[in-house]
Amino acid sequence: MKIIIVGCGNVGATLAQQLSNEGHDITVVDSNEKLVGGISDAFDVLGVVGNGASLNIQREAGVDNTDLLIAVTGSDELNLLCCLIAKKAGGCHTIARVSNPVYSKEIGFIKEELGLSMIINPQMAAAREIGRLLKYPSALKVDSFVKSRVELVVYKIPENSPLCNVQLKDMDRTIHCNVLIPVVERGEQVIIPDGNFELKAGDEITIVAPAENTIEFFKRIGVPAAVTKDIMMIGGGITSIYLAKQLIAMGVKVKIVERDPVRCEELTEMLPKALIICGDATEKELLIEEGIRNVGAFAAMTNFDEENIMLALFAKSISKAKLITKVHRIAYDEIIDSLGIGSVIYPKYITSESIIKYVRAMRNTIGSNIETLYRLNDNRVEVLEFHIRKDSPVAGIPLRELKLKKNMIIGCITHKGQVEMPNGDSVIDVDDMVILITTTTGLHDISDALK
């Protein structure tokens, strides 16, 4: 597909790279010559320098025969204008990034009236992601599929866990709980395990199961799965507001530490049920005074990556709280992950992932059958949700007879709304939704998974 990306910031660059690698023709537009040059040097994309909302610039970027325009500049209004003009000039699909909470309630209206295909709100998406993580305080990452009926949870096995030295095929007997472990990350390695695989302490396992099974699973292995009771958030940014609203609705006690007194006033205004503390979170005493030692969850969400990482490290050293760290910019994912600061949230990846999901779905109508796509373990594992259509080569065959390629596993099957954890006798029918987990990227249809 031909795609124009307006805005070459973090998200724009990530999108340009991933979409170009997936075989789309990308044109990037930005008024900053250096940013455009940097991206068109690094990836096989065309760069246009100029204001993306100008019709002439859009024409130069080829809006007349483009399929999709994605506006991800820093300004909501510019993004909306870009999309509006592209829609009128080129009649293409449009995606805008709109993050101002003021618009968030009107998003439906804006989307409908301006004819946008999708509006992505990075802060809200990040807040949702954090909210999901907090449902399972011991999990590193949580995703949901099949309209939230199936959950995917990443969990690191601690020492002395009942899971240690258990072979996967024996798991049903020892744990008495039906969950699937399709991916294990051990050190640098990402493994799609078979039944003889033995779990060890330190493994990062991915668990796929219906929500009730997951809670059951955590109970059985002696990990409390209850929703955290209270949370301390550092930084009262937009993400914090969305998150606080969400958590307050769940009955969680929210405490926000914010440095700027004016902002604090605004926060009390917007979040009457939250406790707003005006103070500098880099002061140890303040955090201890506010009970960081006993808090259930701790979220470092200031606008400074370095500060967030330091705060999370401090919280880790002093309390048992579930840690959430927001990282905007820094590109050293591996190093951050090795710090052991719990769940790290990268708003740029969350944004680009949702957009890529949309692009995949759009291409779906032109031949592929992917409904949703998730990337795990540093993008090394893909979780794909397929819709099984008529004439699909996998329909009607028991799983044990399906010859899948290496490093592929069927995660679960949804049959007429009923989630089924697959075993060898399961049969995939037409109109089922199937989740496939694989380390091979770039699949377009479930038939690509067959030998």
Next chain:
Amino acid sequence: MNYSIIRYILSSVICFEGVFLALPAIVGAIYGEKEGTIYGIIAVICMLAGFAGRIRKPKSTTFYAREGFVCVSLSWILLSLVGALPFTLTGEIPFYIDALFETVSGFTTTGASILPSVEELSYCTSFWRLFTHWIGGMGVLVFIMAVLPLAGGSNMHLMRAESPGPSVSKFVPRVKRTAMILYGIYMVITIMEILALKIAGMTLFDSVTLSFATVGTGGFALLNSSAASYSTAVQVIITIFMLLCSVNFTVYYLLLIKKGKEALLNEEVRYFFIIVFVSAIMIAINIRDSFGNFAEAFHHSIFQVASIISTSGFASCDFNLWPEFSKAILVMLMFVGACAGSTGGGFKVSRLIILVKAAKNEITAAIHPKSVNRVRINQKGVPDGTVRAVLVYLAVYVLIGGISFLIVSLDKYDMTTNFTAVMTTFNNVGPGLGAVGPTGNFGGFSVLSKIVMIFDMLIGRLEIYPMLVLFVPGTWRGRQSA
């Protein structure tokens, strides 16, 4: 430095050279020449060697600017070294350095020859000689990019290193697609010329090979008299196609996607044609007495102007005998060269425009010290980096030209010959003045001079930096760094 990917790309180059060499072998088979088998054998060896080198995929696909430069210059050197083999092995150019000179002259679309007589060559050797122009005209790596999938980010660095001009722009987001469009345009122009020449009464072999030499703006000829003994119609056709191929190919793409207005507004092309016609008229006035009428004088003058400025190097008459003023104009046109993004060589009209405009801005700044100026081309600001690069390019260009001139001066010839010989090879034109004029050849130079000129041709075609990068030790350090 990522050696494994360079190995991989060079193997692809050799593989394709094998494919290219198969064509003269076929020509040899058609005409029943025994030389054809030599081409065939080399072609097969090249293809096998290329395939062998491509079996192992590169270990890492890290590819940065320096890999691009090194890849391009090594490809061209390798291409020439192998391309020269059949000349020597068939015994038609027995001395290998001579053969190498001829091949480099072919690939770089220079058209300077060491052969005193080209009419005795076998059909397949003639074909290969002129075909090298066509391969070199648009660039080998551009061709490979159009055909083979290469690692993601590597493409742009390769294209930038191989394509002429101060800044390279893609037509469409994908380099591969851009390369395909370029070659598509190139082939259409070639076929048009073949048809035109065929209609003008040439044999198929002559029209095909001559078209290769014209469209690549090369200049090797089939006859000792270059283009002088062809009919007026053929000369006109050659003139038109030489000019067409010196135009920035972006213009054709814009015409193709029906953006004719933007194509017409292209400043570089406009100035190019102004230079061509002003020079042609001045020369025509200057030489009118030696011809029957003004029309004939203009015909020859525009042929020569087109031939020199497009850096082809055909001759419709011996311009070495023309008055000094006309010769001076022609020598100056050698420096100007064609448009960026065309198949021609030289300094490039766009660089000249940037230089003149930058100079104008400097003068304005001298009068109004606080004024803020920007060089603009096609109503768009040229980044300061590009302007600076052009200025540095000029400096290095003069420096290399000077050093080469000095070394070649050790030879037995007079100053005019030496100077124009260096300039004509450096700018990929072909003929010079004096002993290397349209009727002369480069055979008399010493081996040292020939090697210097071989380098000049390569440096000129690849626009200096890629070749110079090879001689910087830092390029080779840091094995498998990333």
